[in-house]
């Protein structure tokens with residue numbers, strides 16, 4: 001008997017960031033976080049449980065080894081435990097954005113893997129249950145399960161830490177211009193980096209609720225100024241917290257683009273930045289300002305990826321093998 005299915009998921013960009021865990025194993029975060037799925041970017045994953053000799057994982061045409069493979073196998077084990085089967089699996093995953101682009105693929109990767117496994121094994125899980133399972137693979141993956149703009153509710157234990165949709169993708173047409181500063185893989189992963197606890201975490205926790213409230217309000221009211229102002233504030237809050245642990249993800253070009261964003265704003269072109277655990281800058285803007293921002297940043301000679309809001313993680317008919 002074979003169990004096979006394919007799913008598509010989008011990576012997400014956090015407006016209020018997840019940095020730090022209350023529980024490492026269960027990936028329970030210190031604070032709620034809010035993000036937007038990136039509709040133009042995707043991961044597609046096909047999984048088949050069958051009479052195979054071993055689990056084989058292929059990501060972007062390369063056979064995965066080491067930690068990457070172990071993390072996927074651990075996730076497959078969660079599904080084998082849930083369904084009571086012992087069959088090995090073949091997993092093939094493709095991204096339409098290069099792994100080296102600095103865009104985190106673990107969120108879309110574990111969201112797509114979760115959905116394809118659940119559907120292959122006919123587990124009939126709710127969105128909440130899918131989000132919980134995706135979280136165990138990679139924290140931010142739980143936010144890629146629901147549609148559009150999503151909030152990950154911290155919770156207190158495995159069963160109440162998951163993401164919900166605040167608004168669907170078509171609710172608010174904002175654009176994320178991703179300015180690629182550096183393509184290399186970062187030296188310190190987020191998982192490792194966020195374990196380096198320091199006193200700035202307390203300062204961050206004292207301000208994060210305000211950031212959450214305003215970003216949520218900005219999304220609901222379709223107000224980029226409210227959303228962007230607090231997303232920028234939260235980005236700086238997370239990065240100063242990181243810096244206090246000795247983690248400097250910014251490059252000189254990162255700061256150059258941040259200043260260009262402030263310049264553009266001074267000149268009446270509305271845009272805001274946010275930055276993940278890396279040097280690349282995400283510029284948030286409305287459709288009307290997109291061309292002008294691209295032109296200005298283009299003058300600085302950076303590669304730019306573009307995305308609008310994306311939908312939820314879904315099963316698709318297409319199969320990768």
Ligand code: 2P0
Pocket residue numbers: 013014016017018019027033104106107137138139140141190191192276277
């Ligand atoms: C976020 N990041 O909220 C933040 C902003 C990076 C900076 O979620 O250990 O790969 O697998 O739960 O999800 C990246 O962390 O970490 C992340 P794990 P994950 O998007």
